[in-house]
Amino acid sequence: MYVHTLRINDSIRCIVTGPIGTNSYVIESNPTIVIDPGYGIDSLVQKPCIVLLTHGHFDHICGLKELKVEKLYICEHDAPWLIDPSLNLSWYFGERFVFDSKVELLSDTLTLAGLEFRVYRTPGHTPGSVMFKTNGVIFSGDTIFLDSIGRTDLPGGDEVTMRKTLMFVRKLLSSFEPNELVLPGHGAIGTVEEVLKHNMFLGEEER
Numbered sequence: 232m233y234v235h236t237l238r239i240n241d242s243i244r245c246i247v248t249g250p251i252g253t254n255s256y257v258i259e260s261n262p263t264i265v266i267d268p269g270y271g272i273d274s275l276v277q278k279p280c281i282v283l284l285t286h287g288h289f290d291h292i293c294g295l296k297e298l299k300v301e302k303l304y305i306c307e308h309d310a311p312w313l314i315d316p317s318l319n320l321s322w323y324f325g326e327r328f329v330f331d332s333k334v335e336l337l338s339d340t341l342t343l344a345g346l347e348f349r350v351y352r353t354p355g356h357t358p359g360s361v362m363f364k365t366n367g368v369i370f371s372g373d374t375i376f377l378d379s380i381g382r383t384d385l386p387g388g389d390e391v392t393m394r395k396t397l398m399f400v401r402k403l404l405s406s407f408e409p410n411e412l413v414l415p416g417h418g419a420i421g422t423v424e425e426v427l428k429h430n431m432f433l434g435e436e437e438r
Contacts, residue, residue: 253267254267267284277299285370285372287359303332305335358387369414375400376415
């Protein structure tokens, strides 16, 4: 089950997955790295892989059972969500999703498959939301999209915390190169320059 795939660059593909059009990303390294696997991820990944999660919502983790997961990284605040359907919101989709396997808790930096990842903690959408950056590409999860942000009215969401995060994210993106790519958890992909220009929520923090 998948909508379509899009090649981002020579090593990264985006697959738009079920159940609600989540952008899952596959880094073609050795081993393969998968970020936020949704339903249908096995159409691109059959070999053992490493998984990075930007947060613990069902649409970003439901593809875990399709994968041969060597290691799974998630923030400590969202780790319990993997085994709690009321937190990961799988009950909302008529399921009770549980992925009860060993996890690795995220540190500020990771070296995986020869790639250096910087981890930015961006709570608000969930307590353990994070963004990843490697080689000029930012995986923003549901913290920010091209022209919007992740919801804060779901369990674990916090509007006040999100406002503080948005101030941090605006300064963070402003420190990056304008042509670096922001790869969100849903919707269109854009450059740093485009996100800073079109995302009204980041603009509000600037005034």
